[in-house]
Amino acid sequence: MKCRKCGAIAVINMRQHKLALCEEHFLEWVLERTERTIKRYRMFGPKDKILVAVSGGKDSLALWDVLLRLGYQVEGLYIHLGIDSGGYSDSSLEYVERFAAARGGARFRVVDVKTEYGQSVPELARRTHRGRKPCALCGLVKRHIMNRVAYEGGYDAIATGHNLDDEAAVLMQNTLRWQTGYLARQAPALPSTHPKLARKVKPFVRLYERETAAYAIVRGIEYIYDECPYAVGSTTNFYKELLNQLESRSPGAKLAFYLDFLRARKEGRLTLEGDEPPPMHECEKCGQPTTAPGLCAFCRLWVQRMDSG
Amino acid sequence: MVKIIFRDKEWELRAGMTVRDAILKVGLDPQAVLAVREGKLINEATILRDGDTIKLIGVISGG
Numbered sequence: 001m002k003c004r005k006c007g008a009i010a011v012i013n014m015r016q017h018k019l020a021l022c023e024e025h026f027l028e029w030v031l032e033r034t035e036r037t038i039k040r041y042r043m044f045g046p047k048d049k050i051l052v053a054v055s056g057g058k059d060s061l062a063l064w065d066v067l068l069r070l071g072y073q074v075e076g077l078y079i080h081l082g083i084d085s086g087g088y089s090d091s092s093l094e095y096v097e098r099f100a101a102a103r104g105g106a107r108f109r110v111v112d113v114k115t116e117y118g119q120s121v122p123e124l125a126r127r128t129h130r131g132r133k134p135c136a137l138c139g140l141v142k143r144h145i146m147n148r149v150a151y152e153g154g155y156d157a158i159a160t161g162h163n164l165d166d167e168a169a170v171l172m173q174n175t176l177r178w179q180t181g182y183l184a185r186q187a188p189a190l191p192s193t194h195p196k197l198a199r200k201v202k203p204f205v206r207l208y209e210r211e212t213a214a215y216a217i218v219r220g221i222e223y224i225y226d227e228c229p230y231a232v233g234s235t236t237n238f239y240k241e242l243l244n245q246l247e248s249r250s251p252g253a254k255l256a257f258y259l260d261f262l263r264a265r266k267e268g269r270l271t272l273e274g275d276e277p278p279p280m281h282e283c284e285k286c287g288q289p290t291t292a293p294g295l296c297a298f299c300r301l302w303v304q305r306m307d308s309g
Numbered sequence: 310m311v312k313i314i315f316r317d318k319e320w321e322l323r324a325g326m327t328v329r330d331a332i333l334k335v336g337l338d339p340q341a342v343l344a345v346r347e348g349k350l351i352n353e354a355t356i357l358r359d360g361d362t363i364k365l366i367g368v369i370s371g372g
Contacts, residue, residue, distance in 0.1 A: 011351065
């Protein structure tokens with residue numbers, strides 16, 4: 001199979017685009033497609049200061065690499081969650097450190113949840129969620145810290161490595177349950193709804209997970225290959241597998257599912273509950289925006305922790 | 310023969326088939342893995358040669 005652009009041996013065939021590319025042209029294609037996505041959804045401009053949330057995985061490190069190559073002002077944020085199993089959080093941090101060192105000391109900061117707040121995410125989950133998986137809690141903690149760091153550091157946008165498979169899986173989950181509130185908030189770029197909230201953007205939203213992994217491999221980015229121990233067997237991964245079965249039968253099905261959803265909403269063919277952002281209050285404790293008066297969900301978590309501890 | 314490695318599993322297949330056929334043969338989804346030979350990514354139509362060792366990299370992550 002030959003590269004469509006130059007005729008060299010292709011390293012990847014993207015059936016949904018009927019496009020096979022060699023190493024050089026695939027790397028170029030990923031950069032171009034990401035740049036087009038950033039512009040199409042008005043994510044940010046060259047003068048904006050971007051905080052990229054990095055986990056040590058393929059998507060976030062590939063995104064950091066692409067944004068640096070595209071010349072954006074980007075800095076990394078690694079949130080150390082304190083996941084001990086197999087030294088997962090420590091190993092992930094090592095990949096982030098190696099990535100930054102290999103790029104002339106690309107700037108990033110680390111927030112260690114246990115050091116800053118007194119308990120790691122698994123410890124917090126054991127107290128407040130009675131031993132259940134900490135995934136929901138983990139999302140809440142990460143969102144809070146990303147917002148805080150972005151506000152304190154004066155960043156214009158928070159970029160995450162969510163790819164099309166991530167988005168299509170969430171869309172499928174929310175559609176099957178008609179979670180219209182969640183569907184209304186699912187977008188490649190979420191505008192700031194409060195002076196203390198940065199924009200949230202997903203520049204890889206038009207790339208398949210297979211392509212972000214291929215980008216990392218071809219670019220020589222070392223990333224943590226093992227799954228987060230709590231994500232093994234997760235519902236999202238199950239939906240991804242289902243969507244891949246569909247994709248095998250019908251190349252481009254995932255892409256169409258997600259992009260047609262965005263298009264239908266943009267053209268007013270799909271009106272969802274919660275399209276209007278709710279009024280915001282500031283948390284009495286941390287000052288971060290929250291939808292209900294009093295404490296935000298993050299601060300309530302720590303009060304709950306102290307009460308139950 | 311061709312050696313196929315995916316995480317902690319290994320298979321031996323005959324040479325001459327494509328990467329895509331090899332992935333299907335070992336029961337994996339071609340959408341969910343990439344194939345690497347001698348550290349280089351190879352496309353799904355590549356014919357596997359006798360003595361090749363192919364490492365399959367899973368692409369699904371997150372939760």
